[in-house]
Amino acid sequence: MDNHRSVVIKSNRIVFPDGIQAGYLMVQDGKISGFETHFSGECIDYSDRIIMPGFVDIHVHGWGRGSFAYKGNKDSLKWMSHDLVKVGVTSYLPTSGTMPHDFLEASLVDAADFIATATPVDGAEVIGIHMEGPYISEKHLGMQRPDCLQRPSIEGFDHFNKLAGQNIRLMTLAPELEGALDLIRHLRAHGITVSAGHTDATFAEVTAAVEAGLNHFTHAYSGMRGFHHRELGVVGALMYYQDTYAEVAKQSGITIKPEAFDLLYRLKRDRRMVLMSDCMGYVDFPEGYEFYHYLRKETFRIKQGQLEIVSDGGETRHICPCDYEAVKQLEMNFLDSVKNIVDRLDKGLVSVARIACENPSILAGAEDRKGTLCPGKDADILVLDDDLNLVDVYCRGLRQTQLSEV
Template identity: 70%
Template structure:
């Protein structure tokens, strides 16, 4: 059955700027962005229409945590809940976890990807493996007891279980075997990213020559900058053609000034926004996690999330309490709100760093990342305060979580 939908607005964000007109899509694919249309349309007035966000680095969100549960139920919850933050497609991001758990996780991701429909919410584009091929010197919140040495065979083992759906790999380029693995990833069209790494500037240079094109959570969990040894941070700033991602813009992960410096260097062309959220409410029963930046400890007890602050006070959150759960971590949309006024072209810039660029790194730029003819109708409707009014995923209007 053919179904054509037209959305009308005076402010549509396209790669060419903001235009007045209609976005027309049929069976979930954009057919036209035009000034001229004579049929029936849903009139959004002066609301913003822009492409949905593509989150290539998200471990969990809302009521799901893929990195810590690894089951299909976690993916179901994340797909449904991510639309509330403006995310319409994403990479299910793992962590440095036990080998058998990673096997279990990527197999579940493959099954979910093969059967999911647009009615399920934000689309899983594939898997981002953050580790286990990382440096013990820059673990961050990763597990030291689950590290593995980089190898092509090790990667292919996981990718076969994932149904060939691994789209991005974070690794430490200085480790033995890493350069060979980077060349392999590059040859297969999979993004290789430097992260949790103690590499020198020269080692990063060799990795870029081998095919490395991205840096995971810039500034965090990597060798810093020194004027005689530029390190990983120096390399990501020095080389103009590599992408660099920054996590949620709360001012905790990185200072606003650090974001501004990186944006001046990378601009709309190579900066990438992502969330790096965890999905605390879906941690396994009994699991305890200390967030060293927030100075809070998260623990699941009898199916309920307990959050203990540094001063000993404890907050108890039910998995059914959506308002509380949705406020546990800064959303993708709230990050956008915190930076949009500092970008060169406002929401047009947002559409590059939060939509187009991550779609490129996920290998999905032919389908995602812009309101362009032939791409999926992943569309956000926002008011002047950038509050979500509607979300469309592959042409299906989504119910927003309550």
């Protein structure tokens, strides 16, 4: 599909917000221009396939052969965009980590440049930046760096956002920190989503943050004060406040148990649940970098351009960044997470389209052009078979030929 011409896509199963319909999806100049139940002209025939919106990943540090959080340059974003389409992600917020100040500055500048120059040929679209930290709690660091924490500051954030070309769309912070409430009000006044994450806040402190404008929770359950019946903590707050969004990471059963996902979904339903990946892009870490993955019980390090993984039992394996088939096995991808939960959702693929496409597009401030197949939106389209394997992907109307590449 050429994104600069008019085309029509035919399918018996097109996923819209109000249900699945048979008919013809009209695309003009890379945008969805309409839907018809009858059409007699030339079309691309996907009659036996499923058509749905591309996934929007608002929390992804890296994927495949690129890691924005740890390499922080345009090449890392180029590889992320190139490889994310292979797992159904057509737009995303590259997500920073709590890293040294000068590294954050340089990575934001590079991200701004990539956003300004990338085209659909590059693959998944960067629609903004998610800053996870550096305004987080030392008590819930997870795999973040304790030596790079900063105090919440309006001036500090504005400096970051200026370097980022005003492209920061989501900020994860610990609302209990001094200065956080003022920053939350400032962020919301500028249309930026504020999320609680890596936080030891009490229920009362989260309540104050919600009143100030916080409306999202980063990787629900993980990196936050847990629930107690006398001190509900952050977990209790995200469950109690029905109008807040809550995101869950890849559904491998390792990060959170399936039952924990189901409990949260019963509270949030399609309206406020968000799926994301929180992937890292391990093979693009800097030379010599080493960290211990406390969930997987493995040590990751880059040696002579290759990823070395050593288990607690001493087993060692090496992954070459040039081997995408091996690289993609390192982390559960977005599409596989969808496959693991679709049968547990209220409305199957209609629910998937809400929690994996529409809701994250809202939080990214991109709901005017992402998240659904409604007229006026970008033609970010997934073509799936009955087992939800990718057949084709279109980004802004352009067919992504790299699906079959390595």
